[in-house]
Amino acid sequence: MDSRKILFLEAFYGGSHRTFADGLIRHSRHDIRLVSLPARSWKWRLRGASLHFLKEIDNWQDYDLVVSGGMMSLADLKALAGPDLPPLVLYSHESQLSYPLPPDEKIDYQFGFTDITNCLSADGILFNSRFHLDAFFRELVPFLKRIPEFRPDWVRDSIRRKSRVLYPGCELAPFMEEKKPHAPGSLLILWNHRWEFDKAPEKFFKALELLDEKGLDFRIALLGECSRKVPKPFKAARERFGNRIAVYGFRESQEEYDSWLRKSDIVISTALQENFGISIVEAVAAGAFPLLPHRLAYPEVLPDHFHRGHLYKNVPDLVAKLEKLLKQGLPAIQDLSRSMMIYDWENCIDDYDDYFSALAEGRK
Secondary structure, three states, rough: OOOEEEEEEEEOHHHHHHHHHHHHHOOOOEEEEEEEOOOOOOOHHHHHHHHHHHHHHOOHOOOOOOEEOOOOHHHHHHHHEEEEEEEHEEEEEOOOOOOOOOOOOOHHHHHHHHHHHHHOOOEEEEEHHHHHHHHHHHHHHHHHHOOOOOOOOHHHHHHHOOOOOOOOEEEHHHHOOOOOOOOOOEEEEEEHHHHHHHHHHHHHHHHHHHHHOOOOHHHHHHOOOOOOOOHHHHHHHHEEEEEEEEOOOOOOOHHOOOOHHHHHEEEEOOOOOOOOOOOHHHHOOOOOOEEEEEEOOOHHHHHHHHHHHEOOHHHHHHHHHHHHHHHHHHOOOOOHHHHHHHHHHHHHHHHHHHHHHHHHHHOO
């Protein structure tokens, strides 16, 4: 098998960006060097990270390919590095065209245009789900229509021609070992997403409050990264649920995090934005019963025949499904857990490696 020398530039090395980069490097047959910046100040990363990397790399010609997680201006990098820059791959985790705005924040068109010029600058574009790809192109058209005249309508076809979907790999093999029965007693409900507005934690806690008012017994595991100060919904939940909370906050140890996934009975998402959902895939592989919105990437990630039992329409539907589980117990989900193995790195790394090889040879 051929082995290429690849440079991975990750301007936002945290969360799913970090998980993807580390997994790709660990499993790829290619020789991949990672150069990264910490996952903070994302707006400044988009505007200025390319200038940092420009001086960080001594000789671009040492590499057959450059891969970027996208939180930077690839157009700036390509223009300033010049002809020495090898073929460039954009792996799109998210897009500012489709990302929901935080409360009280107005749209900054600069970031949308950075997304567009990144795609135009890349020789190949990988989206992390079909949902994400479709959302990007759906939002691209009205975004371009905001331009009062001389609209570059040609960019849509130009970007689409070099776009494809490759799901991010996950480290799931350890979860496929024989699962121990869940501990007796009240069911443990898991939150393992970022503590941010786009994951809508207030909806999650509202559902739990309604169950609490019904006198139902349950425990809560609150995991996930919190990049800034603790959001109000989590502070309020700590006061409201007290001893029901079995664990609270980010776990530095991967082993400890994985152990909580194995202990959890139910995993819930109330997200406003989710282009794939690595945290959900991990929890389901570990044996947690998922309850997810019937939208975003979730209907794509879960096999069709599991939709009815695991996707909900709104908060009342979520509460009804949760209440049934808390009263009647959990059905077996071994088949659903095993189905997540299609996202294990061992089962998808060849698609990445073959794509990189082809692009390095100019065959894409």
